[in-house]
Amino acid sequence: MANGRPAQVDIASIISRLPLFLEVSPAQVQQIAADSRQKRLAKGEMLFQKGDPARGFFVVVWGQIKLAFPSSQGNEKVVQVLGPRQSFGEAVMFMDRPYPVYAEAVTDALVLQIPRKSVIELLERDTTFALAMLAGLSIRLHSLVHDVESYSLRSSAQRVIGYLLQQCPHEGTDSVEIALPTSKQLIASLLNLTPETLSRIFHDLCDTGLIEVHGRQIKIPDMRKLREVDF
Amino acid sequence: MANGRPAQVDIASIISRLPLFLEVSPAQVQQIAADSRQKRLAKGEMLFQKGDPARGFFVVVWGQIKLAFPSSQGNEKVVQVLGPRQSFGEAVMFMDRPYPVYAEAVTDALVLQIPRKSVIELLERDTTFALAMLAGLSIRLHSLVHDVESYSLRSSAQRVIGYLLQQCPHEGTDSVEIALPTSKQLIASLLNLTPETLSRIFHDLCDTGLIEVHGRQIKIPDMRKLREVDF
DNA sequence: CGTACCTTTGATGTGAATCAAGAGTAGTGG
DNA sequence: CCACTACTCTTGATTCACATCAAAGGTACG
Numbered sequence: 362m363a364n365g366r367p368a369q370v371d372i373a374s375i376i377s378r379l380p381l382f383l384e385v386s387p388a389q390v391q392q393i394a395a396d397s398r399q400k401r402l403a404k405g406e407m408l409f410q411k412g413d414p415a416r417g418f419f420v421v422v423w424g425q426i427k428l429a430f431p432s433s434q435g436n437e438k439v440v441q442v443l444g445p446r447q448s449f450g451e452a453v454m455f456m457d458r459p460y461p462v463y464a465e466a467v468t469d470a471l472v473l474q475i476p477r478k479s480v481i482e483l484l485e486r487d488t489t490f491a492l493a494m495l496a497g498l499s500i501r502l503h504s505l506v507h508d509v510e511s512y513s514l515r516s517s518a519q520r521v522i523g524y525l526l527q528q529c530p531h532e533g534t535d536s537v538e539i540a541l542p543t544s545k546q547l548i549a550s551l552l553n554l555t556p557e558t559l560s561r562i563f564h565d566l567c568d569t570g571l572i573e574v575h576g577r578q579i580k581i582p583d584m585r586k587l588r589e590v591d592f
Numbered sequence: 593m594a595n596g597r598p599a600q601v602d603i604a605s606i607i608s609r610l611p612l613f614l615e616v617s618p619a620q621v622q623q624i625a626a627d628s629r630q631k632r633l634a635k636g637e638m639l640f641q642k643g644d645p646a647r648g649f650f651v652v653v654w655g656q657i658k659l660a661f662p663s664s665q666g667n668e669k670v671v672q673v674l675g676p677r678q679s680f681g682e683a684v685m686f687m688d689r690p691y692p693v694y695a696e697a698v699t700d701a702l703v704l705q706i707p708r709k710s711v712i713e714l715l716e717r718d719t720t721f722a723l724a725m726l727a728g729l730s731i732r733l734h735s736l737v738h739d740v741e742s743y744s745l746r747s748s749a750q751r752v753i754g755y756l757l758q759q760c761p762h763e764g765t766d767s768v769e770i771a772l773p774t775s776k777q778l779i780a781s782l783l784n785l786t787p788e789t790l791s792r793i794f795h796d797l798c799d800t801g802l803i804e805v806h807g808r809q810i811k812i813p814d815m816r817k818l819r820e821v822d823f
Numbered sequence: 824c825g826t827a828c829c830t831t832t833g834a835t836g837t838g839a840a841t842c843a844a845g846a847g848t849a850g851t852g853g
Numbered sequence: 854c855c856a857c858t859a860c861t862c863t864t865g866a867t868t869c870a871c872a873t874c875a876a877a878g879g880t881a882c883g
Contacts, residue, residue: 430741430744430745432745433745436745438740438741438744438745440737440740452729452730452733452734453730453734454730455723455726455727455729455730456727456730456731456734458734461734461737461738461741462737481723484719484722484723484726485719485723488715488716488719488722491715491719491722491723491726492686492712492715492716492722494726495686495715495722495725495726495729496686496687498683498686498726498729498730498733499683499684499685499686499687499729500687501733502683502729502732502733502736503683503684503687503689503692505733505736505737505740506671506692506693506736507692508740509669509671509736509739509740509743510661510669510692512740512743512744512784513661513669513743513784514661514663514664514667514669516838516839517838517839544861544862545861545862546860546861546862553743553744554839554840555839555840555841556861556862556863557839557840557841557862557863557864558838558839558840559862560862560863560864561839561863561864563863564863564864576848576862747870747871748870748871775829775830776829776830777828777829777830785871785872786871786872786873787829787830787831788830788831788832788871788872788873789870789871789872790830791830791831792831792832792871794831795831795832807880
């Protein structure tokens with residue numbers, strides 16, 4: 362169970378602990394849980410394609426899911442990597458539009474699909490849920506605005522530093538050690554870099570003494586210094 | 593009045609015709625109108641700064657407002673240029689966060705400020721309004737996803753072509769003439785280009801015969817050809 | 824009619840991608 | 854346990870799209 366992959370899952374309890382459903386009554390959570398479906402995905406399996414009609418939204422129970430665009434040259438641009446307790450696909454439910462990205466399992470994974478109809482019903486019944494939903498979408502919107510900001514006015518090295526700082530506990534001032542949540546390849550795509558460039562940036566940051574890299578373990582000897590470079 | 597600047601405005605009628613308020617009852621629109629404030633802005637005037645606390649959202653009555661980030665070197669990156677009947681700042685109301693961008697009048701302008709409190713009250717009372725709000729945020733979210741896609745996997749020329757196609761009526765297949773909604777400088781920033789690069793791209797597209805440029809008037813002799821290049 | 828800003832054009836520079844190997848590092852199966 | 858394949862990651866050489874720098878028209882407007 363250290364792999365975070367319990368054989369049996371209590372759907373209702375998972376849903377009730379999602380930020381989106383914190384204020385929703387147990388009875389209503391039970392209803393949602395009853396409406397939802399579990400989907401087992403093998404590593405590399407597609408959950409949906411870009412352009413598929415949106416039937417609902419998804420919650421990751423365990424494993425990792427990436428959202429990405431295909432590019433014409435067969436590359437891809439990863440928009441987000443989602444782990445346990447994270448949800449995606451909410452926004453698309455409120456517009457008659459297909460998914461603007463595709464979703465693929467990065468590792469073996471289990472996701473919950475919550476049908477559009479259940480959500481709409483709950484929205485019409487429970488205004489606190491509607492407010493929670495609005496808050497959720499707003500947060501996502503902010504993070505996209507932040508992405509746009511990053512892409513347009515920060516250098517590749519600054520984006521990498523920003524990413525590392527995001528992964529760290531915020532309060533700490535001194536030495537911190539973190540594990541990258543996924544492969545460097547994926548992180549590169551997330552930051553809009555090639556793997557080569559990411560590797561070189563890590564190398565440079567090591568030379569400067571700002572970080573130490575051992576595989577996926579990154580040690581930051583002095584958070585303050587890293588924050589300064591981030592200006 | 594050809595300048596789109598009526599001396600007197602009927603706030604309630606403006607609000608009632610906003611996409612967000614289409615389904616809202618006249619009485620509630622009256623309430624919102626009563627709560628709202630008008631703000632006159634001279635060209636270049638700031639409506640709010642990045643980091644200001646969010647007190648509500650805004651609707652452009654006439655004129656143009658740009659949303660942008662300041663960059664460290666005194667440049668700026670324009671995120672959006674808003675014209676009459678467009679609203680902004682909704683998302684930020686639902687999170688306890690300051691504005692992530694600043695808002696500045698591109699031309700003399702009149703905007704309506706609708707206080708957070710009125711919106712929250714209306715949300716709690718009217719579920720169709722909540723759904724409209726969710727739809728509105730979803731659309732904004734999509735367009736940001738689209739921006740991220742553009743920045744990360746399209747060349748500068750492709751972004752320009754995409755922009756031009758967006759400005760055109762969608763159905764037409766043949767010759768179209770459009771007027772750029774704002775200065776080329778602003779459009780360049782919107783597309784994450786320098787003015788120089790935009791100018792050169794327009795020049796190239798003229799050479800290829802794909803467009804003709806006369807100041808802010810752009811003629812597209814053959815929409816099909818332009819769409820093909822956009823692939 | 825002059826000042827201020829937008830836009831164009833040209834020359835040069837550079838950050839990051841691409842191309843091309845090699846070095847780890849895992850998983851797989853005999 | 855060790856080869857065998859398949860990735861992921863690193864490193865170096867080269868290229869290219871776009872920015873930057875510089876200066877000269879255009880255009881609007883008091």
